Amino acid sequence: AQSVTQLGSHVSVSEGALVLLRCNYSSSVPPYLFWYVQYPNQGLQLLLKYTTGATLVKGINGFEAEFKKSETSFHLTKPSAHMSDAAEYFCAVSADTGNQFYFGTGTSLTVIP
Amino acid sequence: ETGVTQSPTHLIKTRGQQVTLRCSSQSGHNTVSWYQQALGQGPQFIFQYYREEENGRGNFPPRFSGLQFPNYSSELNVNALELDDSALYLCASSHQGQLNTEAFFGQGTRLTVV
Numbered sequence: 001a002q003s004v005t006q007l008g009s010h011v012s013v014s015e016g017a018l019v020l021l022r023c024n025y026s027s028s029v030p031p032y033l034f035w036y037v038q039y040p041n042q043g044l045q046l047l048l049k050y051t052t053g054a055t056l057v058k059g060i061n062g063f064e065a066e067f068k069k070s071e072t073s074f075h076l077t078k079p080s081a082h083m084s085d086a087a088e089y090f091c092a093v094s095a096d097t098g099n100q101f102y103f104g105t106g107t108s109l110t111v112i113p
Numbered sequence: 114e115t116g117v118t119q120s121p122t123h124l125i126k127t128r129g130q131q132v133t134l135r136c137s138s139q140s141g142h143n144t145v146s147w148y149q150q151a152l153g154q155g156p157q158f159i160f161q162y163y164r165e166e167e168n169g170r171g172n173f174p175p176r177f178s179g180l181q182f183p184n185y186s187s188e189l190n191v192n193a194l195e196l197d198d199s200a201l202y203l204c205a206s207s208h209q210g211q212l213n214t215e216a217f218f219g220q221g222t223r224l225t226v227v
Contacts, residue, residue, distance in 0.1 A: 006155075043219050043220045044156070046216070099146060099216040101146075103157070105155045
């Protein structure tokens with residue numbers, strides 16, 4: 001079984017500050033891990049994903065995440081927040097390439113000018 | 114903007130009625146998954162269709178059913194609507210079996226049950 005826990009339903013950062021959104025997963029098999037972003041009244045857009053290989057994954061819009069198997073974590077970071085980063089962020093896990101995702105409850109990111 | 118389109122964008126139904134939501138997958142994709150996103154929650158996996166057959170199901174009752182057509186588009190049907198079925202319904206298309214394939218989501222159908 002797969003599941004995801006996102007710590008912190010709301011995160012506020014100042015513009016230009018570091019963004020850190022936390023995600024811990026549980027999986028009975030080697031996981032595939034994803035971060036998606038959702039803007040108001042829109043669907044989900046893929047930020048980045050980890051399947052195999054390098055554990056530090058770079059995505060779009062300057063985001064990156066590191067897969068840490070020993071900590072069962074896949075935290076999302078961005079060195080400098082921009083106003084346009086304000087959105088809902090979802091971490092997700094999948095058991096294989098079939099794209100059957102199990103999502104966390106989401107973290108709402110607010111960027112303060 | 115992805116090539117996944119959903120219709121309608123919004124609809125309101127009465128408790129006990131039936132509803133059909135539609136999803137057109139992205140060109141070249143053979144798999145469609147459906148998700149329910151209640152307000153303030155993450156999307157919950159309903160089921161997935163591949164080659165016109167159900168290929169995995171989440172924890173949803175049988176009154177949630179689906180179809181996939183030869184052109185890979187899909188329908189989600191919900192019978193005997195309940196107030197708790199009010200949610201954003203998302204579909205995602207992908208290509209089954211390819212490592213590093215990406216799933217593309219539509220913008221969703223907002224269903225309100227009154």
